[in-house]
Amino acid sequence: MNNSRMPLPSLVRMHNMEQRNPYRYELTIPSDLSALVSTRTFVESSIASCGFPDTVVQQIVLAVDEACSNVIRHGYANTNDATLKLLIETTDKGVTISIIDSAKPFNPLQVQAPDMQEYFRTFQHGGLGVHLIRRIMDSIEYIPSSSSHPENELRLVKLLPVLPS
């Protein structure tokens, strides 16, 4: 099958032409909730030119904020003398964001997704950050620390939409 003469939508063609190597960005922040502002700025500027619509960029920023907040509050229990590292890798397929910490493992995937109707009916609170991360990201992977892997890593992936060819 020869697709080489088929016209392609402009966005797909741009991606195919780019074939660029991944761009990598790294930031280390203190385990302090006051660092969330600069974290959001870093994520937004790192993924700004990926090709996501603005609304999706804002949602990815939110997902990373929620993930970092959970590590600081639950993993590090609000002790602010430790650090978290963010690694962002952007490609023509999308973005992978790793949040790496040395805290007590806190696996967000073990947090049960709430039934929101029940949640509101019984006026619950808390536990919504992980739910937001699930709603926003395409895949979530958690690698707890071990003897061979001394740090916890939460890996969040958001893929660019694939346009029909």
Add this chain to the structure above:
Amino acid sequence: MAEFTITKSTLDDIAIVSLHGFLDAHTASQFEQTLGEVINQGMHKIIVNFAELEYISSAGLGVFMVFIEGVRAKNGDIKLAEMQPRVFTVFDLLGFPMLFEIYEQQQDAIAKFGSNA
């Protein structure tokens, strides 16, 4: 500009709480304290104005869940008004419009309280 600030005013028996800046896990405790003070002063009809709020995360939404049951038990409500689209999106992603009335204009929220009086 400060990261997050709150201004308060009253209109008859309605408290209007206006949020400015970024409401996240760092600043949510400030909002929770302020809203708690308003309610402890006996105000149960509350409008939160979001016109100048640039950002909200789940910690900010959680503050509304802390107080909504209590104010409704006293025939009050927390009504939300004038959200920017990026803030509304977060409420919408979690289904909050199921529980909270959200108005484009603060005036409409005031009128709704008035019609319930």
